[in-house]
Amino acid sequence: xxxxxxxxxxxxxxxxxxxxxxxxxxxxxxxxxxxxxxxxxxxxxxxxxxxxxxxxxxxxxxxxxxxxxxxxxxxxxxxxxxxxxxxxxxxxxxxxxxxxxxxxxxxxxxxxxxxxxxxxxxxxxxxxxxxxxxxxxxxxxxxxxxxxxxxxxxxxxxxxxxxxxxxxxxxxxxxxxxxxxxxxxxxxxxxxxxxxxxxxxxxxxxxxxxxxxxxxxxxxxxxxxxxxxxxxxxxxxxxxxxxxxxxxxxxxxxxxxxxxxxxxxxxxxxxxxxxxxxxxxxxxxxxxxxxxxxxxxxxxxxxxxxxxxxxxxxxxxxxxxxxxxxxxxxxxxxxxxxxxxxxxxxxxxxxxxxxxxxxxxxxxxxxxxxxxxxxxxxxxxxxxxxxxxxxxxxxxxxxxxxxxxxxxxxxxxxxxxxxxxxxxxxxxxxxxxxxxxxxxxxxxxxxxxxxxxxxxxxxxxxxxxxxxxxxxxxxxxxxxxxxxxxxxxxxxxxxxxxxxxxxxxxxxxxxxxxxxxxxxxxxxxxxxxxxxxxxxxxxxxxxxxxxxxxxxxxxxxxxxxxxxxxxxxxxxxxxxxxxxxxxxxxxxxxxxxxxxxxxxxxxxxxxxxxxxxxxxxxxxxxxxxxxxxxxxxxxxxxxxxxxxxxxxxxxxxxxxxxxxxxxxxxxxxxxxxxxxxxxxxxxxxxxxxxxxxxxxxxxxxxxxxxxxxxxxxxxxxxxxxxxxxxxxxxxxxxxxxxxxxxxxxxxxxxxxxxxxxxxxxxxxxxxxxxxxxxxxxxxxxxxxxxxxxxxxxxxxxxxxxxxxxxxxxxxxxxxxxxxxxxxxxxxxxxxxxxxxxxx
Numbered sequence: 159x160x161x162x163x164x165x166x167x168x169x170x171x172x173x174x175x176x177x178x179x180x181x182x183x184x185x186x187x188x189x190x191x192x193x194x195x196x197x198x199x200x201x202x203x204x205x206x207x208x209x210x211x212x213x214x215x216x217x218x219x220x221x222x223x224x225x226x227x228x229x230x231x232x233x234x235x236x237x238x239x240x241x242x243x244x245x246x247x248x249x250x251x252x253x254x255x256x257x258x259x260x261x262x263x264x265x266x267x268x269x270x271x272x273x274x275x276x277x278x279x280x281x282x283x284x285x286x287x288x289x290x291x292x293x294x295x296x297x298x299x300x301x302x303x304x305x306x307x308x309x310x311x312x313x314x315x316x317x318x319x320x321x322x323x324x325x326x327x328x329x330x331x332x333x334x335x336x337x338x339x340x341x342x343x344x345x346x347x348x349x350x351x352x353x354x355x356x357x358x359x360x361x362x363x364x365x366x367x368x369x370x371x372x373x374x375x376x377x378x379x380x381x382x383x384x385x386x387x388x389x390x391x392x393x394x395x396x397x398x399x400x401x402x403x404x405x406x407x408x409x410x411x412x413x414x415x416x417x418x419x420x421x422x423x424x425x426x427x428x429x430x431x432x433x434x435x436x437x438x439x440x441x442x443x444x445x446x447x448x449x450x451x452x453x454x455x456x457x458x459x460x461x462x463x464x465x466x467x468x469x470x471x472x473x474x475x476x477x478x479x480x481x482x483x484x485x486x487x488x489x490x491x492x493x494x495x496x497x498x499x500x501x502x503x504x505x506x507x508x509x510x511x512x513x514x515x516x517x518x519x520x521x522x523x524x525x526x527x528x529x530x531x532x533x534x535x536x537x538x539x540x541x542x543x544x545x546x547x548x549x550x551x552x553x554x555x556x557x558x559x560x561x562x563x564x565x566x567x568x569x570x571x572x573x574x575x576x577x578x579x580x581x582x583x584x585x586x587x588x589x590x591x592x593x594x595x596x597x598x599x600x601x602x603x604x605x606x607x608x609x610x611x612x613x614x615x616x617x618x619x620x621x622x623x624x625x626x627x628x629x630x631x632x633x634x635x636x637x638x639x640x641x642x643x644x645x646x647x648x649x650x651x652x653x654x655x656x657x658x659x660x661x662x663x664x665x666x667x668x669x670x671x672x673x674x675x676x677x678x679x680x681x682x683x684x685x686x687x688x689x690x691x692x693x694x695x696x697x698x699x700x701x702x703x704x705x706x707x708x709x710x711x712x713x714x715x716x717x718x719x720x721x722x723x724x725x726x727x728x729x730x731x732x733x734x735x736x737x738x739x740x741x742x743x744x745x746x747x748x749x750x751x752x753x754x755x756x757x758x759x760x761x762x763x764x765x766x767x768x769x770x771x772x773x774x775x776x777x778x779x780x781x782x783x784x785x786x787x788x789x790x791x792x793x794x795x796x797x798x799x800x801x802x803x804x805x806x807x808x809x810x811x812x813x814x815x816x817x818x819x820x821x822x823x824x825x826x827x828x829x830x831x832x833x834x835x836x837x838x839x840x841x842x843x844x845x846x847x848x849x850x851x852x853x854x855x856x857x858x859x860x861x862x863x864x865x866x867x868x869x870x871x872x873x874x875x876x877x878x879x880x881x882x883x884x885x886x887x888x889x890x891x892x893x894x895x896x897x898x899x900x901x902x903x904x905x906x907x908x909x910x911x912x913x914x915x916x917x918x919x920x921x922x923x924x925x926x927x928x929x930x931x932x933x934x935x936x937x938x939x940x941x942x943x944x945x946x947x948x949x950x951x952x953x954x955x956x957x958x959x960x961x962x963x964x965x966x967x968x969x970x971x972x973x974x975x976x977x978x979x980x981x982x983x984x985x986x987x988x989x990x991x992x993x994x995x996x997x
Contacts, residue, residue, distance in 0.1 A: 164232050164326045165240065167370075169377045174242045178378040182231055182326075183333050184385055189362075189369035190225035190334075191393040196364055196402050199464055200357070203575035206606030207357045208349035218341040219279050219348055224362050225334050227288045230254040232326040233314035248314065251289050255298035255308035256315060257324065263315055268327035280347025283912040287359035291366045293542075293565040294917045295359075301913040353604050356908045356915070360572020364546060368396050371533070400536045401465075401496050401548035407458040408490055415455065415489050416448050422654025423641055424449040427610075428456035432645035434603035435625060437584075437611045440641035441856035442788025443767075444655050446612045447479065450580045451486050453610055457578060463608050465577030467545055469554040471764040473502050474725075474738045475582070478746075478766055480551040484509055487549060499537055501544035501552025504731035508535035542566045546573040554581060558591070561598040561905045563917040571601060571908065579609040583764040584616055584624070585781045589894045593901025596623060601908050603646070614788060614859065615781035617867045621650075632870035640860040660791055660855040662804040664847050670776055670809040670829065673699070677706030677755075679807065683772045684714040684753030688801045689745060691770035692757040693786050695778060695833050697726045701986045704757040716744065716756040718944045721985050725758030728987040730940075730948040745769060751797040760833075762789065769793050771801035777810045778834055780843040780866035784859060808847055816841045820882045836890045838883065842866040842875045932958035934976065938969045943985035951983060957990055 166185035169178040197204075197217065205211050212220075228250060230236070235248025256263055258276075263269050276282040286299040298308040315324050335342055369375055374392040397403045412420040427438055427449040436453070438446050450468070457463045468483060470476045480500045487495045497509030506513030506521060513521040513535065521539045537547035542565075544556050557579060560570035579602055581595065599609055611624060618635030622628060625646050630638070639652035669675045680690045680703070694700040701724055708715040708722035715722040718740050725737055743749070745756055745768045762768065763782065768789040775786045783806075791804040811818075811829070819829075819837045834840060843866045847853075853862065865871050869891075876883040906915065932953040939947035953961070953976075961977045968975045972984050980991050 163321075164237065164330075166228055166231050167372070167377050168240065169372075170242070176240060179240075180375075180377040181381055182228065183330055184381050184389075185369070185375075186225040186228055186330065186334070187337070187385075188375045188389050188393075189227060189365050190221050190337075191389045192369035192396065193221055193224035193362065193365035195393040195397040196361065196368065199397075199402055199404050199576050200361060200572070203357060203572075203606045204354065207354040207575075207604065208351055210349065212349070213345075215340050215343065215345045216348055218338045219281065220284070220358060222334055222338050222341045223281060223284050223288045223358075224365055225337075226285070226330070227291050227362055227366060229327050229330055230257075230289070232323045232330065233311070234318070234320065234323050235314045237323070251292060252296045252298040252308070253311040253314050254289055255296065255303075256311035257327065259305075259308050260312050260315075262312065263324065266315075266324040266328075268324045268331065271328060271331050278344075278347075279341075280350055283350065283352075283355045284348055284358055287355050287912050288362045290359050290568070290912075291363045293363065293567075293569065295568075295912060295915045299913050300916065301911065352911050353601065353908050355912045356568055357572045357575060357605050359912065360569040363566070363569040364402070364573060367543075368393065368400070368402070371396060373533075396533070399534050400546070401534070402546070404464060405496065405548065407455060408492075409459075410455075410490060412448075412452055415452065415486055417489075420448075420452065421445055423643060424452055426643055426653060428453045430457075430460060430462070431648065432643065433625075433647050434607075434645075435599050435609045435611065436643070436645040436648075437613070437616070437621065437625060438641075438643055438653070439613050439616055439621075439650070440653065440655050441660075441859060442614045442785065443792045444614075444641065444658075444856070446614075447482065447582070448486075450582075450610050450612060451483065454578045454580070455490065457608065463576065463578045465548045465574075466550070466580065467501070467547075467557060467574060467577050468551045468580045468582070469557045470551070470582045471554055472761050472766070473553055473727075473734065474741060474761055475764060475766050476500065476502050476552050477505065477735075477738045478742055479582075480507065483549065483551050496548045497535060497538075498549040498551055499535065499544065499547045501538075501541075501547070501550040501556050503541045505735065506538060508538040511535065513538065542569070545570045545577070554591075554595075557581070558594045558598060561594050561601070563904075563906050563915070565917075567906060567917075571598075571605075571906075574602060575605045575607045577607065579607060580612065581609065582612045583785065584611045584613040585620070585785070589897035590901045592620065592623070593898045594905050597901065597905040597907070599624065601906075604909075614856075615784045615863050617781065617863050619868060632864060632868045635864040635868055636861055638860060640856060655856070658794075659857065660804055662787055662790065662806055662853050662855060664806055664808060664851055664853060666777075666808045666810055666844065666848055668810055668812040668814065670699075670811055672812070673702035674706045676703050676774060676809065677710055680755045680757075680772075680774055681707060681711045681714060683801070684711065684755050686801075687751070687753050687799045688771040689749065689753070689769070690755045690772045690774065691745065691762065691768065691789055692755065693762055693773070693775045693789075694757065694759055695776040695829060697728055697759055697987065697989075699776065700724050700726055700757050700759050701989075705986065707755045707757060711755075714753055714755050716740070716754065721943055723943070723985045724987065725756065725761055726987055727759070727761055728954065728989070730942070730951050730983070730988075732946040732948055733942060733944055736944055736946075741766070741768065747793055751799075762786075767792065769795070771798050773806040775806060775808055777808055777829060777840055777844055779836065779839040780846065780862050782834070783808065783843060783847075784855075784862065787855065808844075810844060816844065817879065817882065820886050835893065836872075838872050838876050838887045838890060839867060841879070841883075842872060845875070932961060934967055934974075936967050936969055936974060940969060940974065940983050941971050943972070943983075948983060951981075951988060953981070953988070 164182040165179040166182040167180040168176050171177050230250035230253045233253045236250045238244045257269055258272050374396055440446050454466050483498045500507035511523045513523045537543045544550050618630040638650050641653040641655045642650040643653045644650040680692055683690050704724035718736050763786045769792040770790050773790040876887040934951050939949050942948045965977045973982050982989050
């Protein structure tokens with residue numbers, strides 16, 4: 159074949175020989191066509207971010223910049239990669255900095271043309287954003303980048319025997335200029351708002367991924383003028399197939415979508431006057447999910463949003479809700495329903511279809527392939543694409559990664575801008591995560607996005623932070639209505655919910671460190687016919703009770719195929735799916751009668767549709783405990799027998815005096831100090847529960863949360879108990895403040911100019927979000943406890959911090975050795991031989 163002077167993509171045969179090459183200009187025009195095709199779905203976001211409607215010239219200039227995203231591929235080192243044996247491998251993005259910064263290159267025709275474009279268009283930041291299409295701002299373009307960062311690329315551009323790479327860039331610029339002459343006409347500069355530039359960066363990444371699809375934009379012919387009709391049609395087809403084009407919402411009412419009439423608050427939640435960030439506060443199981451989906455549908459009909467990302471606190475909750483969202487979408491759109499993807503790594507679900515990962519990042523789908531376009535489920539196939547789906551249900555961390563300086567954060571934030579972001583089970587127990595959420599909501603609203611927060615237990619101080627309102631006093635907070643609707647700039651209003659009310663008898667028991675005694679309580683209730691849910695603060699605590707239950711009454715223990723087990727986050731992906739399905743089958747809405755015991759950790763306490771007859775739970779802050787109580791008597795049933803009255807047993811240390819914890823005594827109390835470090839919150843919660851042996855949900859929710867968590871309430875509790883408590887409270891507040899400040903430091907500030915966005919120091923931020931867990935590919939499968947071989951395990955960051963990322967595992971049945979550590983993986987999950995009491 160005759161190779162083009164400058165290529166962008168190559169096809170090789172099995173022996174590495176080049177069999178086809180795509181010219182750089184053709185690839186650049188492919189991506190420009192894709193960029194133009196995706197713009198309609200994000201035009202409102204661009205308008206909000208810019209502070210004005212982009213003009214036709216603005217659009218032409220942005221399209222040109224998108225086209226020039228790969229101009230760096232003209233450099234000598236990249237073109238040398240035609241020979242697969244060439245080393246070192248030279249990239250094509252950071253190298254462009256030398257072309258526009260080096261004194262010996264800025265005088266070339268290409269350097270001059272680019273710098274003139276920066277001046278006339280005000281586009282230097284936008285140009286740097288386009289070049290960051292691989293997922294991170296480039297160090298070479300940082301505002302204070304040392305000269306050696308970009309000058310090292312100088313040799314890639316100088317004229318040599320093999321040609322003049324800079325002249326090839328100029329040729330590309332001239333061809334693009336002829337294509338979009340409006341961009342070069344005299345006119346005002348591009349919008350320079352920092353959030354506009356960051357939004358553009360993410361959209362260029364999306365356009366590059368669309369325009370690089372070689373099934374639609376082939377490497378081989380056609381090239382040149384013959385390719386034009388193909389690229390226009392391919393771009394239009396791709397954005398429709400991938401759910402990136404606007405989609406009309408069929409008319410309908412609440413009954414059509416959900417099969418039942420709306421409660422008052424569900425209808426009210428869809429009103430347009432709740433601001434950019436709205437909040438629904440209502441008891442667990444009251445229908446907040448349906449209210450959120452109805453708000454989204456009505457907002458779509460008003461043209462306010464397009465997509466939906468439903469963020470939940472746990473993987474299990476996301477898996478369960480995904481099916482419900484699919485059902486609603488099917489009722490609204492019928493056969494034309496867009497597939498809701500499950501945004502949980504490792505699951506590969508889109509609509510009703512399930513995928514199987516194949517070598518080379520390919521995915522085989524088990525349903526609908528004949529009817530669906532080839533990449534209709536594109537967003538479901540990679541975790542970094544999840545937020546680009548029109549409808550996705552996943553975990554909150556997928557959204558929060560848009561607020562951290564990690565690869566593809568700008569892409570995540572940009573594609574999310576067209577969506578209603580729904581965050582379920584918001585509470586204030588984690589200052590760091592709350593701080594990240596605040597930063598995410600700030601940016602999302604600033605670029606025209608809309609958000610809806612759902613909570614059964616949000617305190618007034620946390621509500622004020624998230625809605626940017628004045629923090630209420632304790633008296634004011636307790637007096638706020640509940641259930642309630644509120645929003646940014648909108649005070650809480652009483653909401654009319656269901657008439658359902660739940661009285662819960664509360665017992666406190668000093669058994670938290672006595673796993674056999676806890677198991678005995680659970681087994682006795684199960685033998686009397688109760689479905690018993692045991693929620694513990696730590697994995698070790700959950701495993702200890704689950705083992706004891708299995709030993710006492712294996713027939714009553716939660717099990718998979720007869721193998722007794724426990725529910726927590728330290729299982730391999732293959733087994734997590736089965737655990738989640740088993741929880742839904744045995745404790746979901748459709749469960750049958752009869753005794754059983756399910757033991758788990760926080761993975762069971764939020765958003766899951768679990769219905770237990772009796773709850774046994776470790777002492778935790780009041781908002782967390784109320785979440786757990788939400789799994790108790792969740793649905794109306796007439797087969798609860800002796801457990802027709804809702805009851806919760808709250809486990810505390812055998813010695814009631816929590817003041818021992820202030821002195822470092824009683825460390826084996828089972829409360830999980832790493833999880834809930836505020837002893838004052840625990841004391842306030844325990845004191846309230848001891849005083850109120852019977853609580854009523856939802857009537858008592860607001861009072862209980864505020865009296866156990868509000869600053870004024872905690873100050874009173876500490877003052878009444880003495881100086882040691884006051885000192886500890888002050889220390890806890892300092893720690894919470896530090897965590898909040900840490901979130902501000904770690905999170906992206908997209909109000910900064912693009913060339914000041916620094917992604918270099920992201921390790922600590924990732925670790926604190928849990929993204930630095932160590933993923934290990936096993937050289938041989940472990941014998942999985944439930945019959946499926948385990949080929950990959952995730953080791954929590956605290957458990958793996960001394961293990962090298964390139965350590966090779968040695969497998970022996972259900973054990974493997976990694977570095978100096980030996981790990982066991984069985985029906986109780988993953989543990990290290992010397993593991994302590996951690997979650």
